[in-house]
Amino acid sequence: MQASDLATQFNLTVVAGREGLDRIVAGGHCGDLLSEVMANAPIGCVWLTIQGHQNIIAVAILREMAAVVLTGGNVPDDATRAKADQEKIPIMLSGQRTYDLAGQLYAAGVV
Amino acid sequence: MSSLKKCFNIRSRDFIHAGEASITVQQLLKQMRIDSALIRRIAVCGYEGEMNVVMHGGDGRFCIEINTERIVLDISDEGAGIPDIARAMEKGYSTASDAHREMGFGAGMGLPNMEKNADEMFIESVPGCGTKVRMIFFNRST
Ligand SMILES: Nc1ncnc2c1ncn2[C@@H]1O[C@H](COP(=O)(O)OP(=O)(O)O)[C@@H](O)[C@H]1O
Ligand SMILES: [Mg+2]
Numbered sequence: 678m679q680a681s682d683l684a685t686q687f688n689l690t691v692v693a694g695r696e697g698l699d700r701i702v703a704g705g706h707c708g709d710l711l712s713e714v715m716a717n718a719p720i721g722c723v724w725l726t727i728q729g730h731q732n733i734i735a736v737a738i739l740r741e742m743a744a745v746v747l748t749g750g751n752v753p754d755d756a757t758r759a760k761a762d763q764e765k766i767p768i769m770l771s772g773q774r775t776y777d778l779a780g781q782l783y784a785a786g787v788v
Numbered sequence: 789m790s791s792l793k794k795c796f797n798i799r800s801r802d803f804i805h806a807g808e809a810s811i812t813v814q815q816l817l818k819q820m821r822i823d824s825a826l827i828r829r830i831a832v833c834g835y836e837g838e839m840n841v842v843m844h845g846g847d848g849r850f851c852i853e854i855n856t857e858r859i860v861l862d863i864s865d866e867g868a869g870i871p872d873i874a875r876a877m878e879k880g881y882s883t884a885s886d887a888h889r890e891m892g893f894g895a896g897m898g899l900p901n902m903e904k905n906a907d908e909m910f911i912e913s914v915p916g917c918g919t920k921v922r923m924i925f926f927n928r929s930t
Contacts, residue, residue, distance in 0.1 A: 712897035715835055720828065728892045732839075735807025739814060739831040756804065 680744040689769035693758040697765035700743040791855040809850040810834035829905040836898035837863035869915040
């Protein structure tokens with residue numbers, strides 16, 4: 678599955694990093710503590726978080742993530758969008774809570 | 789493989805550029821075809837060390853030296869220093885502000901994760917002068 682498929686299948690709004698939509702999704706991770714995510718997120722994963730500030734992009738790059746999904750109606754800062762575009766890391770938005778979206782992704786085989 | 793050293797400046801409280809040294813080093817290590825598991829461990833150590841300088845330290849420097857047997861990461865700053873290193877090394881111990889915690893920093897896992905991911909780690913700190921962290925990784929793949 679590619680990052681673009683996530684957006685279509687789960688109704689996520691892509692707001693930045695469109696040039697990275699061909700990234701391959703390998704598993705998922707939920708977390709809002711950056712040290713925890715940096716240590717434990719699977720390489721190539723989709724990351725579900727409520728953090729919208731620009732430092733999430735460094736974590737996404739270093740864990741070679743396929744996409745970052747901001748859940749619960751959270752939105753990225755302008756600086757985050759700009760960095761995501763530059764680094765080709767897709768950022769997607771979901772109105773759902775992390776738990777609910779993660780359950781759907783898991784059930785659909787994103788593991 | 790010949791020896792290679794690269795250094796980067798890190799600015800205290802510069803959250804805009806935080807992480808860039810680690811990202812540049814990650815790309816460099818990939819180009820050098822260093823083992824990918826080792827690159828990931830270095831990424832964790834670099835990121836956490838860099839964030840500590842940005843968040844807790846003063847202006848500093850991030851240097852990596854790569855040679856056949858080992859990779860050495862030196863992260864130093866001229867900031868407030870760490871008064872009690874043993875305490876700072878405890879999982880969950882953090883002096884991060886509430887504002888930084890809300891951003892997902894301040895889990896108190898940075899130094900413990902650096903120690904876990906490096907083969908060897910040494911910290912020296914003088915309160916009022918600054919902090920030096922050296923992490924050594926054995927380059928087993930070569
Ligand atoms: N470079 C540094 N300069 C001053 N204090 C530091 C430095 N690095 C770490 N510390 C101190 O050690 C504590 C623990 O660091 P760490 O384990 O990375 O957790 P966190 O960064 O989440 O607080 C910090 O909260 C801070 O008090
Ligand atoms: Mg830290």
